């Protein structure tokens with residue numbers, strides 16, 4: 001039964017209970033934030049776009065475009081040869097530079113319907129495959145670039161023009177460095193001077209942040225390109241140790 005003295009004791013506890021409640025709410029807020037935001041501090045010149053409330057929301061936005069049946073039809077018909085031709089020129093240039101060979105084992109990251117994989121095969125790099133959230137067999141298998149479905153040290157060369165789609169750029173780069181062989185090459189096509197479309201998850205303003213994200217590789221080349229709205233090619237080589 002309640003009486004005046006019980007009420008007194010409970011009123012005494014009120015400030016303690018209130019602070020406990022506030023403290024627990026603060027902890028819950030912090031843990032929810034860390035679910036959706038990278039806990040690492042990103043270098044200046046690289047910004048994650050706001051508006052992705054969860055990883056599922058991010059994947060849903062990516063799939064929205066990639067699964068669009070009309071666009072998939074265009075990518076695999078009208079766009080096909082034009083894009084394969086341009087990619088082939090880029091890959092031929094990498095061969096001339098000594099970064100790519102016929103016996104290279106190559107991976108294209110975020111390859112959608114695989115025009116870049118087809119281009120690699122056309123220039124003679126037979127052992128090539130792509131990954132994307134949506135598979136397009138046999139050129140592209142299903143895989144999230146934040147968790148590549150490959151063993152450590154699998155590839156001689158990894159190519160990607162979708163760095164701007166990474167919600168977690170450090171994981172994107174870590175996975176590349178994990179799955180490259182020692183001495184392996186990573187080629188990224190980037191847009192530094194123009195903001196990409198609403199499907200991008202980050203904005204990169206210079207090459208500097210990449211030099212910080214790549215922990216066990218060295219930057220060996222930077223050049224201007226004209227590649228489907230992307231303006232810069234960077235080449236990293238994974239160190240041998």
Ligand SMILES: C[S@@+](CC[C@H](N)C(=O)[O-])C[C@H]1O[C@@H](n2cnc3c(N)ncnc32)[C@H](O)[C@@H]1O
Nearest residue numbers: 062066110111112132133143144145146162165
């Ligand atoms: C701008 S498109 C580029 C497609 C292709 N590389 C090309 O040039 O035609 C970006 C691609 O990245 C894929 N993508 C986005 N997030 C991804 C993720 N976390 N893992 C794998 N692929 C992803 C999308 O599904 C989409 O196909």
